[in-house]
Amino acid sequence: MSWVLGVDSGGSGLRAALADAGDLTGHGARAGTGGPRNGSVALPYAAAASSREPVRTGSAGIDAGHLLEQLVPMARDLLERAGAGRLSAVVIGAAGMATLGGPLRAELPAALESALGVRRLVLAADAVTAYAGALGSRAGAVVAVGTGTIALGTDLTVWRRADGWGHLLGDCGSGAWIGRAGLEAGLRAHDGRRGGSAVLLDRMESVFGPASKLPGFLYPRSDRPAVLAAFAPDVARCASDDPVAAAILARAAGHIAEAAAAVCPPPDEVPDGCEVALTGGLLKLGEPLLGPLRRELAGQLPHARQVASAGDPLSGALRLAGELAAGELRLPAHPTLLHVPGGTRPGDCQDPNR
Known part of the structure; x- marks a missing residue:
């Protein structure tokens, strides 16, 4: 053996x-x-x-x-x-x-x-x-989406990488990104600014307490990405009734598809076509994210085949x-x-x- x-x-x-x-x-x-x-x-x-x-x-x-x-x-x-x-x-x-x-x-x-x-x-x-x-060990592209986001692609000769830069500089479309966008929408509603969501404000305060205390709770923490990502399921749960939450998930889907498109080998490098798979805990958000994600992948990568992660x-x-x-x-x-x-x-x- x-x-x-x-x-x-x-x-x-x-x-x-x-x-x-x-x-x-x-x-x-x-x-x-x-x-x-x-x-x-x-x-x-x-x-x-x-x-x-x-x-x-x-x-x-x-x-x-x-x-x-x-x-x-x-x-x-x-x-x-x-x-x-x-x-x-x-x-x-x-x-x-x-x-x-x-x-x-x-x-x-x-x-x-x-x-x-x-x-x-x-x-x-x-x-x-x-x-x-x-x-x-097949040519293609994989986007890992969880607290962060990183995409890798290869034609089996070289690697291509996109994002994975962390929650301050990137990780666009990730759990941390969705959670931060949801909290921002709640704070906009609290302030009376455009783009706010009263639904997300209510959800935010039920999870974190009064809006005015959120910065003091969040900024000193060393696990900020995880705390932000923990709010992503709340954004998804609000998406069916709140257009602001739905728009956040649609933008996240666009970012994830952009990362896949950036690393997917072009058709001339992979004659049989590029396979694209997604993996990671963010997929558990279900249809509020997966629906727009299917559409974005089809639009941005018309030459690729969306496949299930094995x-x-x-x-x-x-x-x-x-x-x-x-x-x-x-x-x-x-x-x-x-x-x-x-x-x-x-x-x-x-x-x-x-």
Whole structure:
């Protein structure tokens, strides 16, 4: 057996799954045709584990020591539970890898080889493992929409990236963006300015208290994006009765489609047509967002096919680990988005912001 480990490190903690690479054969991502939704194709794995403690991030970037403290015992336990031997390949997908992953790229290869005997390793941005979970190793575009928004596309030669700039500079159409727009509309109504919504003002005050106290509650918080995103479902619930809330979701759909259009390979690069998938918790808002999103994708990407996401970032990490073990990694390497330690592959010198 060839044992592989997929790891997903994000804001809600660390998850890992162990599988026999042979069992992953034939379970490539399969796309549906029902438009943007978040389906799931279960991958066969021998054991899984998770921690609710997010890996710390410091001034130097993601804390490699803290990740190792959680991952190494978790991996050893998974191997023991499965009666497995040495790992053939490990793929770690981590939030912030592209911009804050320097310590991981510097420390993990030697540390994991010493602790677990790992020789084949990939360190990927969580957007890349989300891509692999959604589309596998096919050309196309994936937009991950949750608290933030980031889009990745590839023709299997280079990566294209759009947004993912955070709630102050971007993440347009995300949960944080929708929540902030809803709160602004409520405050406009409170002030008597144009563009306000009495419905959203009422909902805002029922959640956060008096409007005058909202800045003092929100601005000092370090988790502002999550607090803003928590109001997005309230905006969606108001959309059927409030044209301002409906317009906010329509604008969000336009931003998400713009990100997809920015990264989708053009028709001359993908003769069979570009596949576009969406993934992430924001899709749970349902038809108030998905209805306008289908229309925007059809209008902005008439040459693309909207397909269902096949799986989540953890399944994407497992898929990539299976390919890595077999020496068949097809997605393009990149110095920060998909880093293959000790190996140079086409695309290693790309601009990470393309």
